[in-house]
Amino acid sequence: MKRVSLSDIAKAAGVSKTTGSMVLNGRARENGISDATCERVWKIAKELKYKPNLMARGLRLGKTHTLGLIVADISNDFFAQIARxxxxxxxxxxxxxxxxxxxxxxxxLTELIQTLKTRQVDGLIISPALHDYDNEISRLKREKFPFVLIDRYFSKINTNYVVVNNFEASFQATSLLLDRGYNRIGIIAVFSNSIQHKLRVDGYREALKQNGIRFLRKLVVEVSYGNLKESIINAIRKLLDCPNNVRAIYFLNNRVAVIGLECINEMNLRIPKDIDVLSFDDNEVFRLFDPPITAVAQPVHEIAEKAVSILIDEIERPKKISETRQIVLPAKLIKR
Amino acid sequence: MKRVSLSDIAKAAGVSKTTGSMVLNGRARENGISDATCERVWKIAKELKYKPNLMARGLRLGKTHTLGLIVADISNDFFAQIARxxxxxxxxxxxxxxxxxxxxxxxxLTELIQTLKTRQVDGLIISPALHDYDNEISRLKREKFPFVLIDRYFSKINTNYVVVNNFEASFQATSLLLDRGYNRIGIIAVFSNSIQHKLRVDGYREALKQNGIRFLRKLVVEVSYGNLKESIINAIRKLLDCPNNVRAIYFLNNRVAVIGLECINEMNLRIPKDIDVLSFDDNEVFRLFDPPITAVAQPVHEIAEKAVSILIDEIERPKKISETRQIVLPAKLIKR
DNA sequence: TATGCAAGCTAAATGGGTTTACTCATATTT
DNA sequence: AAATATGAGTAAACCCATTTAGCTTGCATA
Incomplete structure (x- = not known):
């Protein structure tokens, strides 16, 4: 029941391993192997159901034909779709x-990057951790290891990345809320030092500015991943309460939005009567809510597709040194 | 910048590859390597940041330390959580x-199983396709390839599997609807010849029976994956309409439930006034609905954990021939 | 006749681990 | 004193596909 190896094929076909390898890799022509031999090898390979041992090949070639995908949490709808x-x-x-x-x-994250490198993946697609300082990523860069960042990136390192136009999308989202007549809009976000976070807040500020509304730092609440629910409840309470007097909340991502909605539910607040909401990142079920939740939808398929094709291009092409590709896709505001 | 290999370590430490390998694999003691040598090797390995080439090791050992996970769609919440x-x-x-x-x-599915085998994964966790006949799975079985089925299984093949008690859970779910006073309950499901499907319907029948209600085949509607939305709208319409006169719908899975809710929304039906619903498979957001959606929640973490540990056990233990493990976990009815 | 060359193919090295079957001292038994 | 053990370690085989460098043989040209 043991696997058929190239030697077996070679032996059965009465040729050398070299010839066998060449034929089965479609290099027969260029190496002047005769058609007769070629056919013989193929026939035997098929009969014996030969499948090359990819580890042997990988060992020799130094390539595994495997990509590593690192995300915060694959059970999060956004990443699950990316993964798909x-x-x-x-x-x-x-x-x-x-x-x-x-x-x-x-x-x-650091550990994962290292294990995956040890495991010899050919490249990595990474959505870096929120608080990550750039060390491990910049090491990858220094080592010229092929990788693409998605969703988030670092301004200080020149890397491949595929992200959305956070500023613009956030600007539009905020403008929509302003159009709806809310001029005190609270933001709830996970604490982060990432650029996207900053850009989303910047987009919000710009929208306020263009409408002649003053930006108030205290309306931007950053919660930490530890006990999301509790902190969000507090945040909402604080925003709604008197001097703030907020009537619309802008959740800066998917995760916060879903949990935020849960909190709103538990606090017996009605949307949009008591409070209106908007989420950056869409969720399959937002449109099923009553009323449906307006959200900024990222083009997940394009992000993922682009990331993979850039990565594989980098893996397979002879490296044109440090020529990085940085893609900014438009996110779409879905009014509901 | 090239990787440090075992030879490098051996050379630097003034020992043979054999010794190096033994030390670094913790086999020093049993092979009578002196403590001094041991330390020397470790020290050098650390200094040089040695990471074994897993492909070389894999090639020799015939193991990759990789599992394959095949699900219908990883972007489906249920599978995303399993994957996690x-x-x-x-x-x-x-x-x-x-x-x-x-x-x-x-x-x-057949193709995937084959590629993953070629890729030398050590074992597979598979949620078989709905319409799959058992061929590829039984081939795995014949070949004694380590694998575990999750969520679904085949009665005709004796395999490892981890599933939930579909009959019992469905019985309870149906009973709940009956208790709420609905005695004409429609079922909407994806067409399938799987046992779980059958068991879920059987549980429903049994509940009806114990309540002295006749089972009506026409209340069980099977839609196909092609154009789910359209078919579900038709199904709902048909069930609600006159002679059927259904006032509660039992969605037989996650996917159908989410889309079903979307349809109900679009048809401007109110829950539970116009129609009540229940879903087999929970979804993070069901409790956020107004009113929240009652659902049967599968213990996803346990399923996944159990599946992995059974699989790895099978991979690593000397095979006690054809001794399969079949786990049936309780699903929990979450009343909302 | 000797030389060049193309066609068709192969031996052996390579990649980096693990494992088997030794070696070579010295120490202990019998 | 000869035989056996033991401690510490190693050379070489092995896993399997790819690739480099080269070897025949036949035919044509100089």
Missing amino acids: TVEETATRYGYHVIFCNSDENAEK | TVEETATRYGYHVIFCNSDENAEK
Whole structure:
């Protein structure tokens, strides 16, 4: 029941391993192997159901045809969808995908990157942890290891990335709320030092500014991942209460939005009577709410597809040194 | 910048590769390597940041320390959560996970199983496609390839599997609806020849029976994956309409439930006034609905954890021939 | 006749670990 | 004193596909 190896094929076909390898890799022509031999090898390979041992090949070639995908949490709808398309696209290119969850934890991320490198993945698609300082990522960069960041990136390192136009999308989202007549809009976000976070807040500020409304720092509440629910309840309470007097909340991501909605529910607040909400990042079920939740939808499929194709391009093309690709896709405001 | 290999370590430490290998694999004691040598090797390995080449090791040992996970669609909340825990658990055991989407397509599933085997994963966790006949799975079984089925299984093949008690859970779910006073309950499900499907319907029948209500085949509507939305709208319309006169719908899974809710929304029906609903498979947001949606929640974490540990046990233990493990976990009815 | 060359193919090295079957001292038994 | 053990370690085989460098043989040209 043991696997058929190239030697077996070679022996059975009465040729050398070299010839066998060449034929089965479609290099027969260029190496002047005769058609007769060629056919013989193929026939035997088929009969014996030969499948090359990818580890042997990988060892020799130094390539595994495997990509690593690191996200905060694959059970989060946004990342699950990314993962879906990453896998699909990678498969089209003949690659497989190993995935890992970083839990928004910089140390875990560092560790994951290292193990995946040890495991010899050919490249990485990474959504860096929120608090990550750039160390491990910039090490990858220094080592010229192929990788693409998605969703988030670092201004200080020149890397490949695929993100959305956070500023613009946030500007539009805020403008919509302003149009609806809210001029005191609270933001609830997970604490983060990332650029996207900043850009989303900046977009919000710009929208306020263009409407002649003053930006108030205290309306931007940053909660921490630890006990999201409790902190969000407090945040909402604080925003609604008197001097703030907020009537619309802008959740800066998916996760916060879903939990935020849960809190609003529990606090017996009605949307939009008591409070209106908007979420950056869409969720399949937002449109099913009563009323449906307006959200900024990221083009997940494009993000994933682009990331994979850039990555594989970098893996397979001879490296044109430090020529990075930085894609900013438009996010779409879905009014509901 | 090239990787440090075992030879490098051996050379630097003035020992043979053999000794190096033994030391670094913790086999120093049993092979009578002196403590001095041991320390020297470790020290050098650390200094040079030695990471073994896992492909070389894998090639020799015939093991990759990789598991394959095949689900219908990883962007489906249920599978995303499974994937999450599978990865976590596998990592604890020192394994990585390659995932693939079968799209409920038997041919694709067959192909995936084959590629993953070629890729030398050590074992597979599979949620078989709905319409799959058992061929590829039983081939795995014949070949004694380690695998565990989750969520679904085949009565005709004796395999490892981890599933929930579909009959019992469905019985309880139906009983709840009956208690709420609905005695004409419609079922909407994706067409399937799987046992779980049957068991869920059987549980429903049994509940009706114990309440002295006749089972009506026409109240069980099977839609196909093609154009779910349209078919569900038709199904709902048909069920509500006159002779049927259904006032409660029992969605037989997650996917159908979410889309079903969307349809109900679009049809401007109110829950529970016009129609009440219940879903087999929970979804994070069901409790946020107004009113919240009652659902049967599968213990996803346990399913995934159990599946991984059974699989790894099978991979690592000397095979006690054809001794399969079949786990049936209780699903929990979450009344909302 | 000797030389060049193309066609068709192969031996052996390579990649980096693990494992088997030794070696070589010295120490202990019998 | 000869035989056996033991401690410490190693050379070489092995896993399997790819690739480099080169080897025949036949035919044509100088």
